[in-house]
Amino acid sequence: MAEERQQVEERRADGRGVVPGEAGRASSSLSAVLRDATREIARALEVVPGNGSFALSHLLRPDDPHALVAVRVLGADALVPYRLAGHVPVPEDSLLVGRVLDAFPSGPGGSEVSRWRHHGLVQAARAVLPTGGGAEAADLRVSRAADIVVPDAAWVREAAPARLPHLAAQLAALAVPGAESSPLGAELDARAADLAYGFEEAVDRGDWRRAAGAGRWLALLPGAPSGPLLDEGTGRIRRGAGDDPWVLLQVTAAHLLRDVRT
Known part of the structure; x- marks a missing residue:
C-alpha cells in the first residue's frame, strides 16, 4: 500500500x-x-x-x-x-x-x-x-x-539505451559525491557513453527533465565523456526549461558536482 x-x-x-x-x-x-x-x-x-x-x-x-x-x-x-x-x-x-x-x-x-x-x-x-x-x-x-x-543494480546494464536518461532522471537525487562508487553509480558509469548519447538526444528533443537528470549523473561519473557536451547541454536546458524548479535543481547540482570533480 x-x-x-x-x-x-x-x-x-x-x-x-x-x-x-x-x-x-x-x-x-x-x-x-x-x-x-x-x-x-x-x-x-x-x-x-x-x-x-x-x-x-x-x-x-x-x-x-x-x-x-x-x-x-x-x-x-x-x-x-x-x-x-x-x-x-x-x-x-x-x-x-x-x-x-x-x-x-x-x-x-x-x-x-x-x-x-x-x-x-x-x-x-x-x-x-x-x-x-x-x-x-x-x-x-x-x-x-x-x-x-x-539494492541490486544489475538491472541497469540491461536497460535499453533510450531508457537510460529516464532512469537517470528518476534517480537523479542519488547523484552526490561518493555515489559513483556505489553499485548503481558503477553500473551507470559502465554505460556512460550511452547515457551521454541519451542526454544529447533529450536536449535536442527539449525533454528537459530527462536531460537534466542525465546531466547530473554525467557531471559525477568518472567515465563520462570529456569536452563541452555537458556545459553546452545544461546551458540549453536552463534556457529551455523556464521556471521548472526541479530542472533548475538538477542543473545547479550538476554544476556543483562538476566543480567538485575538477
Whole structure:
C-alpha cells in the first residue's frame, strides 16, 4: 500500500494525475508544496550557507502530511543543500525524515527505482543528519534491515539505451559525491557513453527533465565523456526549461558536482 501511495502521489505531484473534487484540491495543494519546496532547495544550492539560511524542517513542517509526501517524492534531494552546499541541518530535520521513513517503508514489492530512491534518502540521512541523543534522533529510523541492505543494480546494464536518461532522471537525487562508487553509480558509469548519447538526444528533443537528470549523473561519473557536451547541454536546458524548479535543481547540482570533480 505504501508503494502504491507513493506512485499515486508522485503522479499527482508532477501533474500527471488529475483528480476531481476534494482529492483534486488536495492534489493541487500537494503540487504547490512540492513545487515551492523544490524551488527553495534549488535556491539553497546557490547561496552561501549561514545562520538560518536553509533548514528542511523549517521549509516542510514535520506535522504537515503534505510535507511527508513532498520529502518522499524529493528523496535524497530534500537533503542535498547539506550534501553539496554546506548548509547545517537542525535536529528537527531528523524528526521529519524519520517520520517519512516510517510512513513510507521500503517493501519487497517495490520497483528497483523505488528501492534505490528509498536507499538514497536513508544514506543521505545517515550522512548529514544529527544522530546523537534526543527524541528527534530516535525518530530517525535508519537501522531497520530493509534500510541497510544495498539494492541490486544489475538491472541497469540491461536497460535499453533510450531508457537510460529516464532512469537517470528518476534517480537523479542519488547523484552526490561518493555515489559513483556505489553499485548503481558503477553500473551507470559502465554505460556512460550511452547515457551521454541519451542526454544529447533529450536536449535536442527539449525533454528537459530527462536531460537534466542525465546531466547530473554525467557531471559525477568518472567515465563520462570529456569536452563541452555537458556545459553546452545544461546551458540549453536552463534556457529551455523556464521556471521548472526541479530542472533548475538538477542543473545547479550538476554544476556543483562538476566543480567538485575538477
